Amino acid sequence: MAMTDLDTESLPLSEQAYLRIRDQIVTLSLPPGSVIEEGRLRQELGLGRTPIREALKRLAQEDLVAVIPNRGTFVAGIAITDLAAITEIRVELEGFAFRLAAERATADECSAFRELISELEAIQSDGRALGSEALMRVDQRLHQAVYRATHNRFLEDALERYFRLSLRLWHLVLDRVHMEEAVQEHREILEAIVAGDGSLASAAIRRHIIAFEQAIRKVL
Numbered sequence: 384m385a386m387t388d389l390d391t392e393s394l395p396l397s398e399q400a401y402l403r404i405r406d407q408i409v410t411l412s413l414p415p416g417s418v419i420e421e422g423r424l425r426q427e428l429g430l431g432r433t434p435i436r437e438a439l440k441r442l443a444q445e446d447l448v449a450v451i452p453n454r455g456t457f458v459a460g461i462a463i464t465d466l467a468a469i470t471e472i473r474v475e476l477e478g479f480a481f482r483l484a485a486e487r488a489t490a491d492e493c494s495a496f497r498e499l500i501s502e503l504e505a506i507q508s509d510g511r512a513l514g515s516e517a518l519m520r521v522d523q524r525l526h527q528a529v530y531r532a533t534h535n536r537f538l539e540d541a542l543e544r545y546f547r548l549s550l551r552l553w554h555l556v557l558d559r560v561h562m563e564e565a566v567q568e569h570r571e572i573l574e575a576i577v578a579g580d581g582s583l584a585s586a587a588i589r590r591h592i593i594a595f596e597q598a599i600r601k602v603l
Contacts, residue, residue: 400430400438408447408458409547411554419448419456445544447551461551463603469552470596473545474589477526480542481572481588482581484532492532496573499525503573507566518566519553525569529576552599559602564594 392399404424407413424435439456442448449459488496502521526546530539553560568591575584 396430396434397437397441400424400428400434401441403428404435404438405442405445405447405547408442409550409554411551413458415458415461415551417458419458421456446548461555463600465548466552466596466599466603469545469548470592473549473592476538476542476545477592478585478589480533480538481529481576482585483535483538484529485576485579485581485584487534488532488576488579492528493577495528496577499528500570500573500577503566503570507570516557519550519557522565522569523550525573532576549595553595556599556602560598565591568594 394402404413404419413419419439421432421435421439424430425432428435439448439450443450443456447459449457451457484492499521506518506521523546526542530542533539568587572584572587572591575581575587
């Protein structure tokens with residue numbers, strides 16, 4: 384499943400290209416270090432040269448694509464040294480964001496959080512889903528919903544960027560990491576937000592991000 388549920392056909396062509404190529408990079412369909420062939424992308428996506436190139440420029444700005452003069456365009460590599468740098472940024476940004484979400488979430492947003500709690504309960508009752516794509520999709524929707532609930536679009540943009548970098552790392556180790564504790568952590572985080580407890584939500588997401596880094600380090 385794609386990272387986004389948006390109807391991409393209604394978006395500008397450059398945005399379509401960006402979302403679809405970004406999805407391939409984050410899910411490792413385009414592996415780290417692989418050559419990006421514009422011709423293949425044009426044929427596969429059914430888009431022209433200009434939107435593809437605009438998308439690649441944007442992805443380069445987000446550190447998902449590397450343009451090497453006289454060599455070509457490549458999917459950015461993944462280095463274990465990046466993990467610590469990404470984590471220390473996410474701990475601070477997400478700790479702040481989750482506190483804001485607990486303080487600012489609307490009634491409708493809290494209702495959406497309760498639905499996510501129900502989904503996590505269903506995943507928890509089915510041990511086969513732990514560490515699977517099902518949990519990953521709920522995790523993505525959880526973070527995106529919380530980012531929106533901050534009601535700060537500049538913060539939301541920054542959070543999305545570093546979350547996508549973390550997602551690539553998760554895809555890299557998905558089949559080697561057990562996420563039983565993560566399901567419970569997600570529930571506690573969402574319950575704190577719904578209860579309006581910003582301090583608890585902030586502390587819980589900080590612990591979760593640090594645990595995520597430690598789990599990845601064990602298998603890389």
